[in-house]
Amino acid sequence: MTTSLETSAPTTGGRRALALAVTALVFTLLLPPAGLALSVFAFVVAVRDLRLLNRARQGIGMATGAVVLSTLAFVLGAVTTAFQLYFSAELNAYTECRKGAGTVAAQQQCSDQLMRAFEDKLGMAWPASVPAPA
Numbered sequence: 001m002t003t004s005l006e007t008s009a010p011t012t013g014g015r016r017a018l019a020l021a022v023t024a025l026v027f028t029l030l031l032p033p034a035g036l037a038l039s040v041f042a043f044v045v046a047v048r049d050l051r052l053l054n055r056a057r058q059g060i061g062m063a064t065g066a067v068v069l070s071t072l073a074f075v076l077g078a079v080t081t082a083f084q085l086y087f088s089a090e091l092n093a094y095t096e097c098r099k100g101a102g103t104v105a106a107q108q109q110c111s112d113q114l115m116r117a118f119e120d121k122l123g124m125a126w127p128a129s130v131p132a133p134a
Helices: 015-030 032-055 061-086 088-100 104-122
Strands: none
Touching: 015 032, 015 061, 032 061, 061 088, 088 104
């Protein structure tokens, strides 16, 4: 016979989950794959806290915010990671070009080269309202 593991409502009221979700969002902006992994962890902790707080009839505002933020971080991280993977060759070529560019004209040439590479890969013209990378 096994005994069930009793867990009590978190005394932090979801603050830990919210802190993890905010951290996941920041990591997503700085290092998307790390933010992606951290957002999954933050979501799991937030859902766990949400269920425990709901059972204990305590405030669920912070845990709900953590679920929303971790979901936002996950979506943003997934889109950014997919973008980086899809355009990895073009972005690497741009980075190498910028390393060797010693003049403003050479840097502009690197930006033009990147724009042409995006246009070739996507099969459509670069939008006129979107500025070229500097």
